[in-house]
Amino acid sequence: MLTNFKNSRPQQFSFLFIVFLLLYFLVPEDENSFLWRLPPLLKDIPLLINTLLDNLMFKWLTVPVYDPDWQMYEDKPVFRIITRSIADFLLFLIIFIREIFLGGLQTIGSITGGAFKELKWLYLPAVPWTAVVIGLFILGYRLQGLGLAFIASIGFFYVSIFGQWEPTMETLSLVLVTAPICFILGLSLGILGYLSKKVEKTLQPILNIAQTMPHFSYLVPILVLFGIGDHAGAVATIIFATPPMIRLTILGLKKISPEVVESGLMSGCNRFQLLFRVLIPTARRDILIGVNQVIMQCLAMTTIAAFIGAKGLGFNLKVALNGLKIGKAAEIGICVVIIAVVLDKLSLAWANKQKDYFANLNFYKKNLATIYFILLTAILGVIAYFSAFYFEKGFNYLYLIPFGEGLTIAPILDAGVDWIWETFFYYLNIFNKFLITNVLFVMKDAYLGMPVVSTFVLVMGAGYIIGGLRSCIIVGALILFIALSEYWNRALITAYMATFAVGVSAILGIVTGSLCARNEISAKFILGVCDFFQTFPSFIYLIPVILLFGITDTSVMIAAIAYASVPATRYTVEGLRSVPSSLHDAASMSGVSNFQRWKSIELPLAFPHIMLGINQTLIFALMMIVLGALIGTEDLGQIIMGCLSRPNGAGIGLTLGIFVSFICLAADNLIRTWADERKKLLGIE
Amino acid sequence: MLKFIIKISVIASLFVFSSVAKAADPIRIPVLNWSSQIVMANVMAQVFEEMGHTAELVPAESASRYEAVRIGDLHVAHETWESTMALPFYAAMDKGGLIDAGSHNLITFEEMGVPNWVIDEGLCPGLPNWEALKSPECAANFATADSDGKGRWLEGPYEWHTEVMPNRLKGLGIDDLWTVKFAGSADALWAELKAAKAEGRGTVIFNWSPNFTDAAGFTFIDFPPYFEGCRLENGGTLETTGCGSPKGWLKKAAHIKFPITHPDAYKFYTKMSFTAPQIGLMADLVDSQGMDHAAAATEFIAQHRDLIDLWKN
Numbered sequence: 001m002l003t004n005f006k007n008s009r010p011q012q013f014s015f016l017f018i019v020f021l022l023l024y025f026l027v028p029e030d031e032n033s034f035l036w037r038l039p040p041l042l043k044d045i046p047l048l049i050n051t052l053l054d055n056l057m058f059k060w061l062t063v064p065v066y067d068p069d070w071q072m073y074e075d076k077p078v079f080r081i082i083t084r085s086i087a088d089f090l091l092f093l094i095i096f097i098r099e100i101f102l103g104g105l106q107t108i109g110s111i112t113g114g115a116f117k118e119l120k121w122l123y124l125p126a127v128p129w130t131a132v133v134i135g136l137f138i139l140g141y142r143l144q145g146l147g148l149a150f151i152a153s154i155g156f157f158y159v160s161i162f163g164q165w166e167p168t169m170e171t172l173s174l175v176l177v178t179a180p181i182c183f184i185l186g187l188s189l190g191i192l193g194y195l196s197k198k199v200e201k202t203l204q205p206i207l208n209i210a211q212t213m214p215h216f217s218y219l220v221p222i223l224v225l226f227g228i229g230d231h232a233g234a235v236a237t238i239i240f241a242t243p244p245m246i247r248l249t250i251l252g253l254k255k256i257s258p259e260v261v262e263s264g265l266m267s268g269c270n271r272f273q274l275l276f277r278v279l280i281p282t283a284r285r286d287i288l289i290g291v292n293q294v295i296m297q298c299l300a301m302t303t304i305a306a307f308i309g310a311k312g313l314g315f316n317l318k319v320a321l322n323g324l325k326i327g328k329a330a331e332i333g334i335c336v337v338i339i340a341v342v343l344d345k346l347s348l349a350w351a352n353k354q355k356d357y358f359a360n361l362n363f364y365k366k367n368l369a370t371i372y373f374i375l376l377t378a379i380l381g382v383i384a385y386f387s388a389f390y391f392e393k394g395f396n397y398l399y400l401i402p403f404g405e406g407l408t409i410a411p412i413l414d415a416g417v418d419w420i421w422e423t424f425f426y427y428l429n430i431f432n433k434f435l436i437t438n439v440l441f442v443m444k445d446a447y448l449g450m451p452v453v454s455t456f457v458l459v460m461g462a463g464y465i466i467g468g469l470r471s472c473i474i475v476g477a478l479i480l481f482i483a484l485s486e487y488w489n490r491a492l493i494t495a496y497m498a499t500f501a502v503g504v505s506a507i508l509g510i511v512t513g514s515l516c517a518r519n520e521i522s523a524k525f526i527l528g529v530c531d532f533f534q535t536f537p538s539f540i541y542l543i544p545v546i547l548l549f550g551i552t553d554t555s556v557m558i559a560a561i562a563y564a565s566v567p568a569t570r571y572t573v574e575g576l577r578s579v580p581s582s583l584h585d586a587a588s589m590s591g592v593s594n595f596q597r598w599k600s601i602e603l604p605l606a607f608p609h610i611m612l613g614i615n616q617t618l619i620f621a622l623m624m625i626v627l628g629a630l631i632g633t634e635d636l637g638q639i640i641m642g643c644l645s646r647p648n649g650a651g652i653g654l655t656l657g658i659f660v661s662f663i664c665l666a667a668d669n670l671i672r673t674w675a676d677e678r679k680k681l682l683g684i685e
Numbered sequence: 686m687l688k689f690i691i692k693i694s695v696i697a698s699l700f701v702f703s704s705v706a707k708a709a710d711p712i713r714i715p716v717l718n719w720s721s722q723i724v725m726a727n728v729m730a731q732v733f734e735e736m737g738h739t740a741e742l743v744p745a746e747s748a749s750r751y752e753a754v755r756i757g758d759l760h761v762a763h764e765t766w767e768s769t770m771a772l773p774f775y776a777a778m779d780k781g782g783l784i785d786a787g788s789h790n791l792i793t794f795e796e797m798g799v800p801n802w803v804i805d806e807g808l809c810p811g812l813p814n815w816e817a818l819k820s821p822e823c824a825a826n827f828a829t830a831d832s833d834g835k836g837r838w839l840e841g842p843y844e845w846h847t848e849v850m851p852n853r854l855k856g857l858g859i860d861d862l863w864t865v866k867f868a869g870s871a872d873a874l875w876a877e878l879k880a881a882k883a884e885g886r887g888t889v890i891f892n893w894s895p896n897f898t899d900a901a902g903f904t905f906i907d908f909p910p911y912f913e914g915c916r917l918e919n920g921g922t923l924e925t926t927g928c929g930s931p932k933g934w935l936k937k938a939a940h941i942k943f944p945i946t947h948p949d950a951y952k953f954y955t956k957m958s959f960t961a962p963q964i965g966l967m968a969d970l971v972d973s974q975g976m977d978h979a980a981a982a983t984e985f986i987a988q989h990r991d992l993i994d995l996w997k998n
Contacts, residue, residue: 069945106711106739220749227758228750229713229743306744315716315744322718322872323897323972324879421883429884433830441831546876547883551839551868552831630869632842641869642844645748645773 009465016461023454035453040486046651053224053650056080083225090177090231098173099124101132102166128384129160129401131377136342138376142369143349151345155338162408164313164335165401171312172339174305175298178234179343182241182294187287189242190249191275200250207243212619212664214626215240215304216640217657220650223308233301233310241297245290252286253279288351292344296535299340303537307644314537321543326417327410329543333536340535417544425548432554440500440553447496452483459666467673474669478662491659493635494625497553498663501560501621506614508561509568513610514598516569517576530570538563538623542630556628564621571613575606605682608675615671619664626660636660712738712943712950713759715745719871720897720978722764724967725959727982729763732993733950748773748844751938755782760943761954766893767933768795769845774938784944786937786951790958793933794905795893797838797850800878801902808887815857815908824862827887835864839877839890843867850891852917853908856927895961897968956996963989 005011027035062075096107103126127135133153140149159168193200219236226232256279264278280287306314313332320329364371459479463472482491516526541562545555579602587597603610626637640656643649712733716726730740743759748770753759755777765774777783804812808826811817818824818836827836840850854860868874874890878898881888892903908929915921915928937954944951959967966988970981986993 069942106741223749223753227756228715228745228753229758307746308749309743309745311742311744315718318718318744319720319723322875323720324872324875425884429830436830543872543876546873547880550829550831550880551866551873551877552829554830628869631873632867632869634867638843638867638869642842644746645842645844649749 012465013462016458016465019461020454020458023457024450027451027453029449029451036451037488038452038480038483040484042481042484043486045485046655049651049654050648053221057083057224084227087226087229087231087235090234091229093177094173094230094234097176098170100127101169101173102126125381127377128380129156129165130384131380133157133160134376134380135373136346138369138373139346140349143346143353148345148349152342155342159335159338160401162331162335163401164316164332167311167313167316167332168335168339169312171299171302171310171314171336174230174234174237174302174310174312175295175339175343178237178241179294179298181234182238182245182298183291185238186242186245186290186294187249187280190246190253190290191280193246193250194253203246207246208665208668209658209661210239211243212622212661212668213657214623214637214640214660215301216307216626216637216644217653217660219304219308220643220653224650228309230310232308233305236305236308237298237301240301241294244293244297248286248290248293249283252283252290255286256282284351288348291347291351295343295347296340296531299336299343299535300537302336303539317537317539321539324543325410325414326540326543327413328408329540330413331408331410333540336537337532337535341531417547421547428548432549432552435554436552440557443500444493444496444553447492447499448489450492452488455479456483462670466670466677471669471673475666478666478669481662482659485655485659487636487639487656487659490634490636490639491663493633494622494637494660495663497556497560497625497628497633497635498618498621501557501564501625502614502618504557505561505564505617505621506568509565509570509613509617510572510610512565513569513572514576514603517573523573523577526569526573530566530573533563533566538627542627546631551632553633555631556625556633559628559631560621560624563624564617567616567620568610568613571616572606572610575609575613576602578609579605608679608682611671611675611678615668618667622660622664710946711741712761712947713741713743714761714763715750715753715759716742717745717747717750717764719968720971720981721895721964721968723978724971724981724985725763725964727979728967728985728993729761729954729957731979731982731986732953732997733947736949736953736997738947738950751777751783754938754940755780757782757940757942760940760947761786762938763954763957765936765938766793766795767935768793768893768930769841771933774936777938782941784939784941786939786955787958788937789935789960789964791895791935791961791964793893793895793935794930795891795933796905796908796930797840797889798892798903798905799887799889800882800898801904802882803887804904806885813904813906815906818857818859818863818906821862824859827863827889829866829886832864832866835862836887836889838863838865839874839888840865840867841871841874841891842869845891848918849916852926853928856917856923856925857908858927895964895968897972899965900969900973953996 005015027033030036056077056079058077058080061078063078063081064073065076065081066072067074092107095104098104099107103124107124133156136156137149137153140152159165189199189203193203215236218239222232222235222239226235260278260282261274264274269278302310302312302314303317304314306312306318313336317329317332320326320332456476456479460472460476463475482488512526516522538559541559542555545558549555549558583601583605584597587601592600625633625635626640629635629637629641632638636656636659640653640660643653643656646652712730714726714729716723726742730742733740745753745759750759750762751770751773754762762774765771774783778785799809799812803809809817809820809823811820811823824836825834828834829837838850838854840846850865851860854863854865868877868890874892875898877888877890889906892898892905894903894905896903906929909927911928911931912925913919915925917923917926921928937957939951939954943954963985967981967985970976970984971978974981976984
């Protein structure tokens with residue numbers, strides 16, 4: 001009996017659940033009882049963070065700096081001078097690239113120190129959009145061929161004729177600065193992590209937190225440290241987009257078999273050559289996935305970066321949504337996706353291009369593409385110069401199509417939204433009422449009525465059953481940190497929304513994924529759809545869901561599910577597709593039906609991978625739930641969002657962000673341990 | 686290796702150079718996400734450029750920008766609403782670095798209210814007098830899926846006035862009929878207006894004037910008059926806390942060094958003072974006439990050339 005219990009997970013879980021229920025109903029609701037709620041012992045953490053930031057930025061380690069405006073010496077903290085120099089450097093690069101595309105006088109102004117301010121003609125003219133499109137065509141052709149040439153140039157042609165050129169170039173200039181920085185930073189930190197176990201150990205928790213923390217929680221600290229503007233947006237983007245690059249670099253380098261290293265050493269490589277000529281090229285595949293991730297993440301941040309001063313598509317999107325212009329917002333969202341696709345394909349093609357060491361070309365042949373590009377740019381520049389006289393109203397359509405002066409499909413999209421509203425509102429409203437009264441409110445009350453002791457028993461018990469004492473303690477410690485704050489009730493509400501959203505997304509994702517994984521074409525198609533929705537700014541969902549479901553928790557849930565189903569679907573498709581076809585054949589020969597094959601063979605084999613997808617689903621759902629504070633929620637997200645408008649919001653925002661991150665990490669620990677164990681049992685890896 | 690060193694040194698020198706070469710420091714003006722504010726920012730930018738300065742528009746958030754003005758990352762904050770932004774405005778002033786550059790020539794009003802069609806359809810007879818809210822039939826017309834049968838007031842984000850509206854319901858003794866829900870953003874308020882109209886359901890939302898909603902017709906509810914200290918958090922009692930909102934100012938904030946670094950621009954900024962119809966026109970040029978923000982600003986300046994020139998000199 002006892003041994004049976006020891007080996008049977010379901011029995012252990014049911015026992016745990018019974019204990020949980022007993023505690024749930026036996027512990028009375030009493031604010032003074034430690035069994036019901038723990039005292040907020042850690043409530044001073046936000047204050048500490050604020051004081052630290054304040055001292056760093058304004059008090060500690062000051063040096064006198066001469067201020068020409070005041071004509072006196074001012075004490076400036078060294079730390080602030082450092083952060084602000086970084087900010088100025090980033091800003092200089094962003095503006096320089098931006099002025100190449102859009103023209104302007106700031107770059108020349110800062111190079112000459114503003115000495116020629118009076119000379120109105122002294123500015124950087126923009127490269128005409130026609131030349132940029134042609135340039136992309138040539139670049140695409142050089143890197144891969146006609147296919148890429150058309151994708152790249154048509155993408156940007158679309159952006160231009162739809163009148164989104166200016167904001168797109170503003171966003172592009174930000175991405176063109178941040179993506180390489182993320183790449184270099186990620187690659188070098190990844191290499192360091194590979195070389196030294198210590199570095200990897202320290203990096204791991206930092207990466208975990210950076211990847212799971214809601215973006216909004218670190219916006220205020222960035223604002224304090226780096227100031228408002230494009231550079232702040234760049235810093236936020238770097239924090240968010242670098243971790244996957246580091247992880248994938250470490251992963252790729254670790255996978256290299258020792259034979260490769262040995263052969264490198266035998267050929268007489270020194271350490272430097274071994275790294276850059278042998279190891280990194282071998283780990284290329286994973287590093288390339290890293291580059292792809294960096295680009296996706298950079299563009300996913302465009303809207304959020306707009307909260308702290310980044311110009312471009314993200315800002316225009318916010319303005320459009322404020323005016324409830326959903327069609328316009330969707331159009332802007334499509335531009336974000338287009339840049340993502342073009343940059344991704346170009347960078348992949350560039351990285352995959354093999355260097356031809358034996359081609360013996362003269363200067364002319366080597367630089368043919370560049371020469372063509374310069375020639376065409378000059379011609380198009382001249383055309384643009386003269387066409388200025390042709391177009392009336394002051395808009396020169398061959399130089400730069402101004403914002404809002406292009407074609408638009410917004411009215412069609414708006415009509416679509418209206419149609420959905422008119423057709424389905426009645427049914428949706430009934431559904432909404434049902435969901436709120438019978439599911440969401442019941443669930444919320446159940447979560448809020450949970451004594452703290454029973455929560456701990458449930459979570460730590462699950463940790464113990466799945467991963468033994470180690471998991472039990474890790475998970476318990478993570479949750480304890482939240483329980484000792486003033487925000488436990490809000491964390492419970494966040495947890496309730498996350499549970500619901502993850503549950504529904506997982507079911508949706510696994511079902512869609514399983515159906516689409518049946519054949520090659522539908523699998524490819526659904527992965528494309530996943531790519532689209534991962535880069536399409538999630539902000540856009542917020543307004544239509546309010547129109548359909550009002551300012552209620554349902555709206556937040558629908559938005560979260562729409563966004564969080566993406567990873568669930570993606571990982572299911574990938575997991576199922578990776579089941580070897582010989583197994584399919586073997587199963588078919590044993591006479592199983594399609595459904596049996598899916599249930600008893602494919603699903604168990606793909607299970608560990610799907611579990612990792614659920615892990616991602618949780619992260620996505622929590623990000624969207626925090627964003628749901630813009631609709632109106634009462635959870636941790638509401639306070640995180642509110643911190644943007646509080647003068648001392650930095651500390652609270654960071655602390656609550658870490659709480660959300662801890663919820664993710666606790667779930668991550670359980671899921672990963674479980675998945676690893678399954679993998680071992682199945683003999684994968 | 687040599688190439689590598691050259692690359693590093695080029696980046697390093699660029700770094701040093703870019704952080705030193707800041708002489709062409711533009712006047713940095715925050716832009717938020719509503720039309721009139723963006724157009725006014727563009728008007729200022731264009732005037733400053735006429736005066737020979739460079740101006741840069743920086744996307745910002747309505748409340749966090751005061752800290753940015755205080756430490757000099759932004760030079761101005763030109764639309765500061767009393768009831769929603771006074772808190773961060775004065776908090777930044779307390780810390781030092783932000784100065785008050787005067788008010789616009791108008792009185793702002795921010796209050797709970799209903800779109801005009803709610804009154805026209807007779808969803809709550811007796812409005813805009815608040816006593817009409819006492820009737821249970823009225824409250825029932827404003828119920829939503831999550832309001833538990835009560836009528837719902839949709840208040841702005843919690844940070845705007847914290848407990849004022851829930852306290853007001855208690856003070857008026859109608860908290861058994863009505864409940865307050867906090868929207869997450871101004872966007873959510875406008876979406877609610879549109880959704881309620883399409884659905885034909887009554888809605889009470891927090892709104893302000895001048896605002897673009899004025900065009901479609903919006904009526905503020907008449908609550909018992911406001912007086913200093915009537916609210917619970919200002920030392921009032923449960924009897925007085927039902928008072929309405931005060932009429933407010935619309936201020937302009939500036940960084941403390943702005944008058945020294947750009948004296949003529951600062952002079953213009955202090956003289957600049959728009960009226961409610963002018964701000965309405967700014968919003969209208971974009972929202973109704975579909976102009977781009979910069980073009981709307983050019984148009985606005987053209988229409989008000991005399992005024993602008995007066996402020997410039």
